[in-house]
Amino acid sequence: MKINVQKCAHMLKEKDNILILTHSHPDGDTVGCGFALCLALKKLGKKARVICADEFIPKYTALIPGCLEMPEFEEEFIVSVDVATENLLGSLADKYAGKIDLCIDHHGTNTGYAKYLLLNADAAAACEIMIKVIKAMGVKIDKPIANALFIGITTDTGCFRYASTTSNTYRAAAELVDLGADNATINRVMFETKTKTYAALERLAIEGMQFFARDRICVITVTQNMYAESGSSEVETEAIAPLTRQQEGVEIGLTIREKEDGTCKCSIRTLDSVNAADFAAVFGGGGHKQAAACRFDCGVEEAKKLLVAKASEILGM
Amino acid sequence: MKINVQKCAHMLKEKDNILILTHSHPDGDTVGCGFALCLALKKLGKKARVICADEFIPKYTALIPGCLEMPEFEEEFIVSVDVATENLLGSLADKYAGKIDLCIDHHGTNTGYAKYLLLNADAAAACEIMIKVIKAMGVKIDKPIANALFIGITTDTGCFRYASTTSNTYRAAAELVDLGADNATINRVMFETKTKTYAALERLAIEGMQFFARDRICVITVTQNMYAESGSSEVETEAIAPLTRQQEGVEIGLTIREKEDGTCKCSIRTLDSVNAADFAAVFGGGGHKQAAACRFDCGVEEAKKLLVAKASEILGM
Numbered sequence: 001m002k003i004n005v006q007k008c009a010h011m012l013k014e015k016d017n018i019l020i021l022t023h024s025h026p027d028g029d030t031v032g033c034g035f036a037l038c039l040a041l042k043k044l045g046k047k048a049r050v051i052c053a054d055e056f057i058p059k060y061t062a063l064i065p066g067c068l069e070m071p072e073f074e075e076e077f078i079v080s081v082d083v084a085t086e087n088l089l090g091s092l093a094d095k096y097a098g099k100i101d102l103c104i105d106h107h108g109t110n111t112g113y114a115k116y117l118l119l120n121a122d123a124a125a126a127c128e129i130m131i132k133v134i135k136a137m138g139v140k141i142d143k144p145i146a147n148a149l150f151i152g153i154t155t156d157t158g159c160f161r162y163a164s165t166t167s168n169t170y171r172a173a174a175e176l177v178d179l180g181a182d183n184a185t186i187n188r189v190m191f192e193t194k195t196k197t198y199a200a201l202e203r204l205a206i207e208g209m210q211f212f213a214r215d216r217i218c219v220i221t222v223t224q225n226m227y228a229e230s231g232s233s234e235v236e237t238e239a240i241a242p243l244t245r246q247q248e249g250v251e252i253g254l255t256i257r258e259k260e261d262g263t264c265k266c267s268i269r270t271l272d273s274v275n276a277a278d279f280a281a282v283f284g285g286g287g288h289k290q291a292a293a294c295r296f297d298c299g300v301e302e303a304k305k306l307l308v309a310k311a312s313e314i315l316g317m
Numbered sequence: 318m319k320i321n322v323q324k325c326a327h328m329l330k331e332k333d334n335i336l337i338l339t340h341s342h343p344d345g346d347t348v349g350c351g352f353a354l355c356l357a358l359k360k361l362g363k364k365a366r367v368i369c370a371d372e373f374i375p376k377y378t379a380l381i382p383g384c385l386e387m388p389e390f391e392e393e394f395i396v397s398v399d400v401a402t403e404n405l406l407g408s409l410a411d412k413y414a415g416k417i418d419l420c421i422d423h424h425g426t427n428t429g430y431a432k433y434l435l436l437n438a439d440a441a442a443a444c445e446i447m448i449k450v451i452k453a454m455g456v457k458i459d460k461p462i463a464n465a466l467f468i469g470i471t472t473d474t475g476c477f478r479y480a481s482t483t484s485n486t487y488r489a490a491a492e493l494v495d496l497g498a499d500n501a502t503i504n505r506v507m508f509e510t511k512t513k514t515y516a517a518l519e520r521l522a523i524e525g526m527q528f529f530a531r532d533r534i535c536v537i538t539v540t541q542n543m544y545a546e547s548g549s550s551e552v553e554t555e556a557i558a559p560l561t562r563q564q565e566g567v568e569i570g571l572t573i574r575e576k577e578d579g580t581c582k583c584s585i586r587t588l589d590s591v592n593a594a595d596f597a598a599v600f601g602g603g604g605h606k607q608a609a610a611c612r613f614d615c616g617v618e619e620a621k622k623l624l625v626a627k628a629s630e631i632l633g634m
Binding site: 163166170173174183195196245271 | 482487491494495504510520559
């Protein structure tokens with residue numbers, strides 16, 4: 001059942017012992033949204049905890065003071081944040097699928113799996129919605145919460161760059177900075193700092209870039225060998241996918257990452273002319289208009305063939 | 318004489334036949350600021366024209382409809398925008414030095430060369446100040462003006478990334494988007510589109526990156542040979558300088574660009590710990606706390622030695 005911000009805030013205020021689920025391979029938005037909510041609930045004297053199928057990345061949590069101090073309790077209310085489908089919960093799906101009370105999300109492709117759903121597909125980040133929820137709960141946003149929310153907004157918009165960024169996004173950023181968000185530090189850590197291992201991986205990625213359909217499709221393949229050669233890992237690949245779409249003339253950018261078990265996943269980036277979510281849906285995935293993802297049970301070369309064929313078809317080539 | 322926004326707006330409203338000067342090697346902020354003012358003055362029925370020692374880059378002007386339709390007239394009032402010192406006017410300095418009536422700027426290093434100066438060193442971009450001037454003149458900001466102003470703000474902050482970005486910057490962006498600024502297109506063109514020639518130049522730049530002082534200094538040298546090999550040119554080098562500071566552990570990033578005559582200029586990027594404007598001042602240059610520039614009469618190798626020695630000294634190495 002779809003609900004609005006007021007109803008959502010009211011519901012959260014009435015509950016206690018709240019378990020918050022983020023999606024697997026956690027990005028800045030799901031992490032920021034989860035911890036912002038958790039910290040806000042704790043300010044209301046409630047017990048709350050954030051969990052994830054994968055480990056939280058220190059790059060995010062280090063910027064949210066106190067976020068990892070979480071109590072143990074028997075959960076009474078389960079909330080998912082920035083999770084479009086239950087299978088994006090990863091291994092947590094086994095335990096929690098079908099049991100989620102509330103979902104707060106900004107994916108138009110949300111499957112409505114939760115009992116209650118607060119959805120705004122026009123929000124550039126789930127954190128943009130969460131600001132309103134926290135304010136509606138009557139909680140004053142302090143620096144740790146402001147940082148958590150700012151992390152979500154800036155990472156999901158590529159630092160206010162992507163087409164999903166609206167005047168509301170910029171206004172939310174202004175408000176969070178006034179409330180203490182360390183925008184300069186956050187943006188430097190998220191976007192202006194390349195570890196040596198990432199820099200090495202990026203160089204390999206750019207060297208191996210392939211173009212198809214008269215350069216309208218760009219493919220980057222990130223293999224396990226490349227992780228080994230660069231000393232990098234999947235955790236550092238977030239900044240790779242945008243590189244495909246940055247190349248002149250490219251309308252569809254595909255970044256195929258090989259997993260340890262030899263299967264792979266693909267991040268899709270598109271310009272206005274192609275709907276990335278629709279493209280990903282062909283392969284059972286989902287996402288947004290210009291950024292989406294899907295998984296494959298096959299290896300990278302086979303996935304590449306399937307993806308390039310479909311992308312060429314979409315472009316009418 | 319320093320003046321405030323109201324006085325500046327009042328002065329401009331009283332004048333006609335206004336010549337607007339941008340700095341040489343025009344960036345998005347000087348161009349955006351100049352054309353925003355020009356278009357606003359034209360909406361008040363005045364004659365105005367923007368000139369520059371170098372050619373305007375189509376990447377900017379193409380996004381400001383109508384900006385290049387400028388009347389000829391005998392100038393009665395001369396305004397410089399985003400120009401910290403008269404020698405930054407390039408070849409225009411010969412004709413206009415000592416004759417500038419009004420300067421609108423955000424460089425703390427402004428030398429006060431103009432008769433009247435509207436300065437706000439806390440503004441992330443000169444365009445952030447220009448919004449206030451245009452509003453104080455009573456001109457409604459339309460799409461072309463909003464685009465011009467948004468270009469200045471987003472390019473001077475690296476798309477809202479740099480430490481200079483404040484809540485006022487985000488708020489200004491929100492306002493401009495509501496007034497019609499094409500934020501998605503502008504940010505894509507400015508930051509998310511690498512021409513093939515630029516991509517080739519960037520690859521050469523990264524391959525040639527050098528580190529000094531235990532990796533706390535990063536140097537990129539861009540030579541005329543590299544332009545020839547990549548098919549790129551100086552016009553496309555704006556995005557190179559930030560690469561130096563992005564490398565893990567780097568506190569001072571130096572990008573030395575060789576000019577056609579064999580002399581060179583250096584872009585300096587720093588973290589909080591080092592004042593870039595002070596560093597540049599050692600070599601007769603200027604700029605902001607974390608981004609500055611200076612010129613050399615010698616070749617790139619000699620300049621590199623001087624720069625690395627000074628940078629090492631600053632870092633206490």
